[in-house]
Amino acid sequence: YTYYGSDTDWTGFDDGSPDIPLPLQKAINSNKLILVGPNFSEVQVKDITASLLNASTTLIQRNNDIPVNASLELSGATTYDVPGLDQQLSIIFAANWSNSWQTRGGVQQVSAGITPIDGVDTLQPDVDYDFLSTENRILVNGLVGFGLNFGEHKVRWTNLYIRDTLKEARIQAGTNEINVGSDEVNISNTAWFERQLIDTQLVGEFDFGDIQVDARATYAQSQRESPYERTISYRFDESVGDFVNDLRTNGQFARIAFSNLVDDVYAGGADISYSVPVEMELTLSAGGAYLKNDRRATRRDFRYTPLDILPLEVAQERPDFLLSDFNVYTFDIVLTDISGTAGAARYEADLEVLAGYAQVEVEPMGGIRIQAGVRYEDGDQTVTPIDLFGTGGADITPSAISEDYFLPAPTLTWNFADNMQLRLHASKTIARPQFRELAPQQYSGPDTDRTFFGNQFLTDSELFNAEARYEYYFGRDQRFSLAGFYKDIEKPIEAVAFQQGGTFFTTFANAPSATLKGVEAELQKHLP
DSSP, X not given: OBOOOOTTGGGTSOOSTTSOOHHHHHHHHTTSOOSBTTTBOHHHHHHHHHTSOOHHHHOOBOOSSOOOOEEEEEEEEEEEEETTTTEEEEEEEEEEEEEEEEEEEEEEEEOOSEEEETTEEEEXXXXXXXXXXEEEXXXXXXXXXXXXXXXXXXXXXXXXXXXXXXXXXXXXXXXETTTTEEEEEEEEEEEEEEEEEEEEEEEEEEEETTEEEEEEEEEEEEEEEEEEEEEEEEEEETTTXXXXXXXXXXXXXXXXXXXXEEEEEEEEXXXXXXXXXXXXXXXXXXXXXXXXXXXXXXXXXXXXEESSOOOHHHHTSOHHHHTSHHHHHHTTEEEEEOGGGSBOSEEEEEEEEEEEEEEEEEEEXXXXXXXXXXXXXXXXXXXXXXXXXXXXXXXXXXXXXXEEEEEEEEEEEEEEETTEEEEEEEXXXXXXXXXXXXXXXXXXXXXXXXXXXOOTTOOOEEEEEEEEEEEXXXXXXXXXXXXXXXXEEESOEEEEEEEETTEEEEEEEEOSEEEEEXXXXXXXXXXX
């Protein structure tokens, strides 16, 4: 299945036509609920509705001649010796474009609970869909790096660009006993996801004999934009003998969503290590790091709504005719903003971490090496939902996590033979919730068709980790290792699924605790 989209989709960049049209953009910028009422007149909402792209984003077509997968790569590197100076300049670059297609078919089933059949409790599918999905993925990557070596010192500047675009057309057909009943439904989905990362990083490695200094600074911006994310559902009407969509009955609707996310990261750090000139091997290290992560995310969801009952012959029309400008103005079809019912339409998030560490690495006697350190971390994380429409409620409750930690990590390595060693390690670490896990903004999981949203009341998870590992190197490129590991997690973040009003939701919650333990063995043997 495919849909047109725009002329330049094959490059990974659209031609600009899927951009939010100006009438809708102005209405979104007003931060008002877009529907016929006190904020917008019927004529204004009709003009906004008619301004949207139609056939190129709604009409799914069967294509029996999907293009071949294609890719193009280009890379190179060179090094210059700076005349008259003990300096060497290196340049490296790489570029890649790929265009690939994947079609998947399968069955999606959901059960609302146990059904007794002939006295036996049976799990029956209450939602039972066959589906076919075709995804066109276009990757565009580029890297340019510069390196300067002078004496024992090195400076590197690396610039990275990644653009990952996914264009999907999907049709589901089957029954939904929970929301629709026994009538068959046919649901078409089209989506265009643009994901992009720009990163620049400067790193310096300086060698002053017994003292080593490393410094780094980076800036990265990632974006995710999804214009014209459409879902259109038709329901089979036995009295008519055809699929119909009156845009108002269960199983008969047309929805569209626009979402945009921008994430900025500023980070820097420095490390210094000192090899103490004593008889035993002794190295002292310390360092600090700073991270600032800002995010702005907006999602606006709309449903096409007729102000009066549509004639049957209109409800039988295919999607692009059904949502045509003619029908918008003739049969009074208007966009209705449902963003306020889907959590916060916009949120802003921030994470600021200031960290420092100290470490000692010592070999007090032959075959015994101890590495021990402690990291201090002070983190402030906030997620602030923006109440665009003045609805209030729990959805706009902000998140605020402010914690500091001392995180020790000792490691003991014992080389009790030339080719054998035993390593014991313990550490404390933390896991912070992701912004998406905190933000009360709904989003859809395409593989499960389940609606996800965040939980503003999550907290950090604290982990204790322990490992013991035996390693035996019995020949070149040959080894055997046996390890046991254990983790104790306080307040792990887990996914929680539930049903409400016929819709299946997934959110996140802190469980009280969790443990993970296991063993692993590895054998690598060379056979000449």
